[in-house]
Amino acid sequence: MSRFSREYSQKCVPAEEAVKVIKSGDVVDYGFFNGKPVVCDIALAARHEELRDVEIHVAVTLPPVPEVVKHPESFVYHDLQFSKISRVLQRDFNVGFYYPIMYHQAPSWFREGVAPHRNVVICTVCPMDAHGYFNLGLHNSATLAAMEESDCVIVEVNPNLPVCPGGAEEAVHISAVNYVVEAPADLALADLPSPEPNEQERTIAELIVDHIKDGSCIQLGIGGMPNAVGKIIAQSDLKNLGGHTEMLSDAYVDMIESGRMNGSKKSLDRYRVPYTFAMGSKRLYDFVDNNPAAASYPADYTNDPRVIAQLDNFISINNALQVDLYTQVNAESLGTNQVSGNGGMWDFVIGSQWSKGGKSFICLTSTFTNSKGELQSRILPTFAPGSITTIPRHMTDYVVTEYGAVQVRAQSTWKRAELMISIAHPDFRENLIKEAEAMKIWRNSNKK
Numbered sequence: 552m553s554r555f556s557r558e559y560s561q562k563c564v565p566a567e568e569a570v571k572v573i574k575s576g577d578v579v580d581y582g583f584f585n586g587k588p589v590v591c592d593i594a595l596a597a598r599h600e601e602l603r604d605v606e607i608h609v610a611v612t613l614p615p616v617p618e619v620v621k622h623p624e625s626f627v628y629h630d631l632q633f634s635k636i637s638r639v640l641q642r643d644f645n646v647g648f649y650y651p652i653m654y655h656q657a658p659s660w661f662r663e664g665v666a667p668h669r670n671v672v673i674c675t676v677c678p679m680d681a682h683g684y685f686n687l688g689l690h691n692s693a694t695l696a697a698m699e700e701s702d703c704v705i706v707e708v709n710p711n712l713p714v715c716p717g718g719a720e721e722a723v724h725i726s727a728v729n730y731v732v733e734a735p736a737d738l739a740l741a742d743l744p745s746p747e748p749n750e751q752e753r754t755i756a757e758l759i760v761d762h763i764k765d766g767s768c769i770q771l772g773i774g775g776m777p778n779a780v781g782k783i784i785a786q787s788d789l790k791n792l793g794g795h796t797e798m799l800s801d802a803y804v805d806m807i808e809s810g811r812m813n814g815s816k817k818s819l820d821r822y823r824v825p826y827t828f829a830m831g832s833k834r835l836y837d838f839v840d841n842n843p844a845a846a847s848y849p850a851d852y853t854n855d856p857r858v859i860a861q862l863d864n865f866i867s868i869n870n871a872l873q874v875d876l877y878t879q880v881n882a883e884s885l886g887t888n889q890v891s892g893n894g895g896m897w898d899f900v901i902g903s904q905w906s907k908g909g910k911s912f913i914c915l916t917s918t919f920t921n922s923k924g925e926l927q928s929r930i931l932p933t934f935a936p937g938s939i940t941t942i943p944r945h946m947t948d949y950v951v952t953e954y955g956a957v958q959v960r961a962q963s964t965w966k967r968a969e970l971m972i973s974i975a976h977p978d979f980r981e982n983l984i985k986e987a988e989a990m991k992i993w994r995n996s997n998k999k
């Protein structure tokens with residue numbers, strides 16, 4: 552038995568034992584994304600009668616629904632990027648809070664002591680290797696920074712997590728771990744396949760592909776639309792593309808396996824796609840397993856606009872819920888209802904504009920059909936009260952709908968309104984013009 556295996560045996564305890572370390576009032580980081588613990592969560596929730604005001608922090612709550620949310624009197628649940636689960640929890644059960652983040656700063660929040668002190672970090676990891684390291688699998692993010700600063704580290708070993716090579720900070724050593732908990736061998740990861748792009752998404756993707764050159768470096772954000780763009784890129788005749796992203800999604804598998812993306816022209820991380828978390832289908836998880844085509848890095852590398860700016864012809868493609876006539880972008884809330892989060896959007900919107908030849912694309916279908924079957928414009932005069940502006944107007948570069956791609960950067964207010972109306976659904980244009988007139992961002996000489 553090696554010394555690491557001995558240390559492992561000494562630290563390996565049942566989940567119920569490990570979570571005894573948590574006290575009322577503690578701040579506990581659950582691993583983000585696929586790093587969310589499952590057996591430790593069940594064991595912690597079982598202590599709800601004796602605990603009060605334990606803060607839990609996650610990002611993008613993936614299935615299964617955490618057990619702690621069933622006991623809001625004991626656990627204060629925070630999500631740094633809302634998913635469907637967190638939307639339902641907040642909207643229908645009044646449970647959970649959103650936690651705004653400037654993602655590239657996250658590791659420094661911990662290392663510089665800005666974030667509330669983490670008493671305990673619990674996250675899923677791959678089985679320990681011969682050198683005593685637990686690979687963090689599909690999440691890197693700010694995990695090591697949080698662990699360094701916390702009083703106690705609990706790792707939940709899930710043998711089904713893929714081993715994801717770095718990069719940097721993709722593994723934690725047994726010597727930095729206080730407790731090891733073993734998850735059952737059949738604990739599967741949530742399989743989240745992306746739907747095939749619809750006609751509008753294909754049109755939008757094709758409009759964006761027209762702006763991409765051979766050798767460009769691509770970032771795709773979260774959501775259905777960026778995935779659609781990746782699929783269309785995979786079917787294009789583009790060559791030698793590079794990738795650099797926060798989230799590795801199924802679309803990267805499409806772009807790499809089709810031979811479109813090989814990273815051969817990049818000035819950083821040549822032949823590899825840096826990312827800070829991977830989220831998608833089982834196909835993606837099988838793809839990243841021990842695959843040097845991708846590299847797991849902390850968020851202060853993938854998302855630092857100063858890093859992004861070093862990659863020439865950087866094309867950033869992100870999805871929005873709504874854009875207003877001022878060209879403000881709302882990618883995260885509908886009125887006061889939190890839908891998602893800003894995530895790394897700001898980081899990539901500005902980083903791509905700092906890149907030589909770089910462009911930022913905000914894409915959205917021109918309309919949304921609500922649950923009553925009513926068609927609503929996503930291009931609005933102004934957002935509903937309480938909506939959050941994710942990207943302020945002076946940072947917006949290109950906006951794309953199925954009616955066109957317009958560059959609003961460096962344009963006046965009336966010109967922006969005109970450009971936005973030109974890509975709105977025709978049924979809504981007349982009303983948008985009236986609103987623009989009332990808002991004093993319309994000139995008589997504007998196109999009618």
Ligand SMILES: CC(=O)SCCNC(=O)CCNC(=O)[C@H](O)C(C)(C)COP(=O)(O)OP(=O)(O)OC[C@H]1O[C@@H](n2cnc3c(N)ncnc32)[C@H](O)[C@@H]1OP(=O)(O)O
Nearest residue numbers: 772773774775869870871872882891892893894895896919
């Ligand atoms: C992880 C990262 O941060 S990568 C770096 C970039 N970061 C970002 O882009 C973060 C911000 N962007 C996002 O979070 C996403 O791209 C989004 C939210 C804009 C779109 O994501 P998608 O998963 O495609 O959203 P989807 O179309 O499913 O809409 C989400 C919800 O809002 C509802 N919705 C969307 N648009 C509207 C609208 N105009 N009016 C009313 N409801 C709407 C949908 O019905 C859905 O509701 P439900 O699932 O609760 O029933």
Ligand SMILES: CCCC(=O)O
Nearest residue numbers: 610631632654894895
């Ligand atoms: C920490 C959350 C960041 C994201 O999901 O983009």
